[in-house]
Amino acid sequence: MCGIVAYVGEREALPVIIKGLKRLEYRGYDSAGVALINGELQVFKKKGKVTDLETQLNEQELKSNIGMGHTRWATHGEPNDTNAHPHYSLDKKLAIIHNGIIENYASLKQELISKGHEFISETDSEVLVHFIEDIKANNNCTLVEAVRLALTKIIGAYAIVIMSQDDTNTLIAARKGSPLVIGLGKEEFFLASDATPIIEYTNEVVYLNDHEIAVIENNGLKIKNTEDTPMTPYIQTLDMELEAIEKGGYEHFMLKEIFEQPRSVLDCMRGRLSATDARLTLGGIREYAGALENAERLIIVACGTSWHAGLVAEYFFEEFCRLPVEVEYASEFRYRNPVIKEGDVVIAISQSGETADTLAAIELARSRGAIILGVCNVVGSSIARASHEGSYTHAGPEIGVASTKAFTAQLTVLFMIALRMAQRKGTITESKFREMLVEMENIPNKIEKALKLNDQIEYISDLFKDKSNFLYLGRGYNFPVALEGALKLKEISYIHAEGYPAAEMKHGPIALIDEEMPVVFIATRDSSYEKVVSNIQEVKARKGKVIAIVTEGDKLINQMAEFVIEIPATNEALMPLLSVIPLQLLSYHIAVMRDCNVDQPRNLAKSVTVE
Numbered sequence: 251m252c253g254i255v256a257y258v259g260e261r262e263a264l265p266v267i268i269k270g271l272k273r274l275e276y277r278g279y280d281s282a283g284v285a286l287i288n289g290e291l292q293v294f295k296k297k298g299k300v301t302d303l304e305t306q307l308n309e310q311e312l313k314s315n316i317g318m319g320h321t322r323w324a325t326h327g328e329p330n331d332t333n334a335h336p337h338y339s340l341d342k343k344l345a346i347i348h349n350g351i352i353e354n355y356a357s358l359k360q361e362l363i364s365k366g367h368e369f370i371s372e373t374d375s376e377v378l379v380h381f382i383e384d385i386k387a388n389n390n391c392t393l394v395e396a397v398r399l400a401l402t403k404i405i406g407a408y409a410i411v412i413m414s415q416d417d418t419n420t421l422i423a424a425r426k427g428s429p430l431v432i433g434l435g436k437e438e439f440f441l442a443s444d445a446t447p448i449i450e451y452t453n454e455v456v457y458l459n460d461h462e463i464a465v466i467e468n469n470g471l472k473i474k475n476t477e478d479t480p481m482t483p484y485i486q487t488l489d490m491e492l493e494a495i496e497k498g499g500y501e502h503f504m505l506k507e508i509f510e511q512p513r514s515v516l517d518c519m520r521g522r523l524s525a526t527d528a529r530l531t532l533g534g535i536r537e538y539a540g541a542l543e544n545a546e547r548l549i550i551v552a553c554g555t556s557w558h559a560g561l562v563a564e565y566f567f568e569e570f571c572r573l574p575v576e577v578e579y580a581s582e583f584r585y586r587n588p589v590i591k592e593g594d595v596v597i598a599i600s601q602s603g604e605t606a607d608t609l610a611a612i613e614l615a616r617s618r619g620a621i622i623l624g625v626c627n628v629v630g631s632s633i634a635r636a637s638h639e640g641s642y643t644h645a646g647p648e649i650g651v652a653s654t655k656a657f658t659a660q661l662t663v664l665f666m667i668a669l670r671m672a673q674r675k676g677t678i679t680e681s682k683f684r685e686m687l688v689e690m691e692n693i694p695n696k697i698e699k700a701l702k703l704n705d706q707i708e709y710i711s712d713l714f715k716d717k718s719n720f721l722y723l724g725r726g727y728n729f730p731v732a733l734e735g736a737l738k739l740k741e742i743s744y745i746h747a748e749g750y751p752a753a754e755m756k757h758g759p760i761a762l763i764d765e766e767m768p769v770v771f772i773a774t775r776d777s778s779y780e781k782v783v784s785n786i787q788e789v790k791a792r793k794g795k796v797i798a799i800v801t802e803g804d805k806l807i808n809q810m811a812e813f814v815i816e817i818p819a820t821n822e823a824l825m826p827l828l829s830v831i832p833l834q835l836l837s838y839h840i841a842v843m844r845d846c847n848v849d850q851p852r853n854l855a856k857s858v859t860v861e
């Protein structure tokens with residue numbers, strides 16, 4: 251994880267960096283630090299949030315037109331001032347910021363210690379800057395060459411930026427496995443882990459590729475690879491508005507993102523789905539559409555919330571395409587010896603497009619002949635680029651660490667892929683196809699309606715906020731939603747929660763139920779409705795407190811449950827897009843009432859770029 255940002259140009263670097271770090275704080279918030287050239291190469295760093303560092307820096311007179319900053323999610327070494335980045339070289343003439351993990355740092359460290367290097371921190375990153383310093387001294391070469399030589403010997407993942415006291419207008423950056431974007435302004439340059447710190451200054455960007463080194467000096471950018479071959483920068487123009495990355499009047503990003511869902515789902519369908527014309531076009535899946543159509547099985551890999559979207563997609567592909575599907579945790583898949591046949595199709599789902607396990611899983615599958623289709627939110631992200639083809643979710647930047655609008659956008663894209671494939675395969679009738687398009691087009695309005703339940707959900711949250719455990723139960727399409735509801739509650743309110751298929755309750759979890767246990771049922775009117783009603787009765791018989799998400803107008807469950815939350819009716823397959831909304835709101839309000847940091851929950855980071 252970790253967020254990195256750097257600047258060189260005419261402006262004061264510090265405000266640009268601090269603002270950028272705040273935008274990147276979702277990537278980690280254990281500690282923060284900056285390096286500036288203020289007469290000499292100076293480093294300031296502190297445990298805690300970027301604002302803590304900012305307060306400390308405000309007390310000093312710091313002027314520099316070049317600088318870099320880092321917000322950390324600890325991997326090696328506990329979060330403290332010393333382990334915070336940037337890290338100095340031994341002679342303090344170089345400083346580094348690093349996102350990633352240097353796997354062979356321990357052996358390099360031993361070697362450097364034997365040469366007289368002393369280390370202040372416990373980090374792998376400090377080892378890297380000392381290693382570069384050592385190579386430069388021994389080879390009597392330029393700093394860029396020393397960086398290049400060092401990177402050829404490094405095992406692991408990195409996005410790094412290096413500053414030197416001897417080259418006060420130069421930034422050197424490199425990446426392998428961790429993202430890095432270069433913003434091209436007018437006689438100024440920006441570097442960041444994603445485009446959010448850059449977008450208010452320029453929308454011209456270059457995404458650095460793995461094994462590339464960028465050298466920004468004398469107002470110019472040069473890129474080469476670690477084999478010393480010059481590369482031509484590919485400049486892209488980003489289509490992202492500044493408002494999209496600000497809170498826009500909401501108390502938290504998470505709430506803003508929950509309320510953005512009618513819009514983000516619509517954006518996701520825009521230009522792709524038209525019920526009037528009975529048309530579904532996925533511009534990103536053309537060349538490999540045939541491969542998906544003819545595939546004998548589909549493997550979906552993802553982590554966390556994206557994995558839950560994958561579980562829903564399993565039902566889509568089975569129901570509409572009659573295609574066998576396996577949904578895998580990317581972290582497990584990559585360490586098994588999975589059976590992959592030439593022509594198997596793997597769909598990788600990832601909001602950030604940077605999740606290390608998902609990236610590694612698709613690299614493994616690709617090396618064995620699979621076709622990879624990416625479903626990512628972040629344009630130009632590593633997973634999007636490592637895929638053969640794919641579809642972006644177009645949900646806009648998701649800043650809150652708990653994923654909300656990305657989930658519903660993922661469901662929308664996966665639904666469209668499945669439906670389009672079903673049409674090509676002839677496994678869906680034309681009338682069913684049209685009916686599903688119409689229903690999908692109605693979803694944004696229905697999400698809008700579900701969001702009107704906010705006050706009721708806030709009221710219920712207040713009654714349950716002090717509970718220590720929650721159970722979430724659902725069946726069929728609503729089972730992955732139960733998992734997602736439980737995950738949302740756990741991660742932002744720190745209440746223990748479990749999601750189960752409702753019928754599985756009898757095989758163990760029912761033992762947990764007593765008058766203290768809130769049980770959230772997703773009990774909308776679908777093919778398993780009657781069965782879920784029986785499950786509710788089983789919980790009531792053991793005095794559990796039932797909060798039920800039901801379809802508008804449901805009378806039966808109203809008589810059994812303590813609380814019912816009524817959401818609009820829709821087709822069973824599309825219900826997760828609606829039934830997840832009250833669960834997102836429930837976790838949000840409970841977390842706020844428990845005084846938790848909703849947008850930056852403890853121990854978590856938005857993008858998990860380490861395994």
Ligand code: F6R
Nearest residue numbers: 554555556600601602605652653
């Ligand atoms: C949960 C959450 C995580 C992510 C997971 C995968 O709210 O945000 O579980 O879903 O880390 O991240 P992406 O989708 O970026 O690959």
